[in-house]
Every structure is written in structure tokens, then in C-alpha cells.
Amino acid sequence: xxxxxxxxxxxxxxxxxxxxxxxxxxxxxxxxxxxxxxxxxxxxxxxxxxxxxxxxxxxxxxxxxxxxxxxxxxxxxxxxxxxxxxxxxxxxxxxxxxxxxxx
Numbered sequence: 001x002x003x004x005x006x007x008x009x010x011x012x013x014x015x016x017x018x019x020x021x022x023x024x025x026x027x028x029x030x031x032x033x034x035x036x037x038x039x040x041x042x043x044x045x046x047x048x049x050x051x052x053x054x055x056x057x058x059x060x061x062x063x064x065x066x067x068x069x070x071x072x073x074x075x076x077x078x079x080x081x082x083x084x085x086x087x088x089x090x091x092x093x094x095x096x097x098x099x100x101x102x103x
Contacts, residue, residue: 003079005100006060011086012102014079014095015064018072025099028071032063033103042070060103 002022005012006029021028037043037056046056067076085091088100 001074003095003098005082005088005091005095005098006063006103007086007101008059008103010059011084012082012091012100013060014082014098015060015076016079017064017067017076018074021067021072021076022099025101028067029063029101029103032066033058036066036070058103063103 001016002019003014004017004022004025006015007013017025033056037046037058043056046058046062047054048057061078064076064078082092082095
């Protein structure tokens, strides 16, 4: 398990994920938000009708749920939120260099 940083235009959180996810974080995140959310019947709860358009509403915690339920045997989890940290430039020094994805 490795630590990564995730956010959804909100505070950045430190999450523990399987090594294969951390080493390919962007790929896993893009598969989740650009493919699975829009196409999988299992993702229907994230799709919301807004006028004539269907949008997806989700957060980084939903990505962790997706990993745990559909992708990995090893459970991913939130380690801690980084209070009042909203961008990479504000990261505490202990977290600089960790894989990061903002949804």
C-alpha cells in the first residue's frame, strides 16, 4: 500500500491505496471519471439529470469506494484530510512528491 493525494476541488486528502493504483494513479482516476461513471450500470447513482443533460456528481471518496468495490482486493482508505490545503503549492513538506489527482 502507498499513500496518494486526492481531491475533488476541495481539501486534499491523503489516501492509502494498493501499489498498482498509486503507481498508475492518473490511469485509474481517468478510467473512473471518464469511463466507468458514464457507462457502468453500477454507476447509475452518480448520474443526475440536469435539464436536457446528464451529469455525474462524485468525489474522491467515491473513487475510493469504486476501488474497494470493483477494482482491488486490498482496501483503500482515507488516512487524513489535509486541513485548509486546496492545492499542491500549499502541501506540507511531508506530502510533496506523492502521486496526486484532482477530480
